[in-house]
Amino acid sequence: MFKEKLFCYLKFRHFIMIVVLGCLLLTNGELSSVIEIEARIPQKNDLFSNAKMDSYDSLENRKLLLFIIDFNDFMCLSCLDSFLDFYYCLPSDFQKHLSWGILVFNISEKEGNNNISARIAEKKLRGFVAANNIKFPILIDKFHVFDGLAEEGTVVMVFDWSRKMVKRYVFPLNKGQIEEIFKFLTE
Known part of the structure; x- marks a missing residue:
């Protein structure tokens, strides 16, 4: 019984992750605030307007970055230095339109109310x-x-639709990883 409940729970979490990523792709990351996705129906030619793309067909040539930022890294100033150095080196489109971030924070039952922790985060x-x-x-x-x-800490995920590839890199990035990511972004 426990295994069945655990499996259902994991399937639900996987479903939620797919829905969130789908919303990010469909809205091109246009969010109403830092913590809420704006519910809107894209107009014709509006889906990729920020990235200067005109049609749904353009998705196959798209490259995107997703940063999963660990809240614990905020407690250590040097922990996010690699992230910031990488961010400042990104091409302008990836600094603005072709990147999204998700802040994750762990809370245990002992730490208290999840809403308070979310407000602090x-x-x-x-x-x-x-x-x-x-x-x-x-x-x-x-x-x-x-x-x-x-x-393992803050992560960047590279989505390359033309190669049908998703790669995950954990910060701090080494020189080889940075070169590999920039190669994907510029090809």
């Missing part, structure tokens, strides 16, 4: 975004859907 995130001039939207994962992707 939101406040720290807003300060981090403002202080470092981060231009891409970042969601807060209140339901812990993406926790498993950031178990």
Whole structure:
């Protein structure tokens, strides 16, 4: 019985992750705030307007970055240095339109109310975004859907539709990983 419940729970988390990523793709990351996805129906030619793309067919030539940011890294200033160095080297489109972020934070039963922790995470995130001039939207994962992707720390995922490839890199990135990512982004 426990295994069946666990399997159903894991299937539900997987479904939620697919829905969130789908919403990000369909809205091209246009979010109403740091923590909410704006529900809207894209107009014709509006889906990829930020990326200067005119049709759904353009998706196959698209490359996207998804940053899964570990809240614990905010407690260590040097932990996010690699992330910031990488971000500042990105081409302009990837700094603004072709990247999204998700902030994950772990909370145990002993730590208290999840809503209070989410508000603290939101406040720290807003300060981090403002202080470092981060231009891409970042969601807060209140339901812990993406926790498993950031178990080792902050992560960048590279989506390359033309190659049908998704790669995951854990920060701090080494020189070879940075070169590999930039090769994917510029080809």
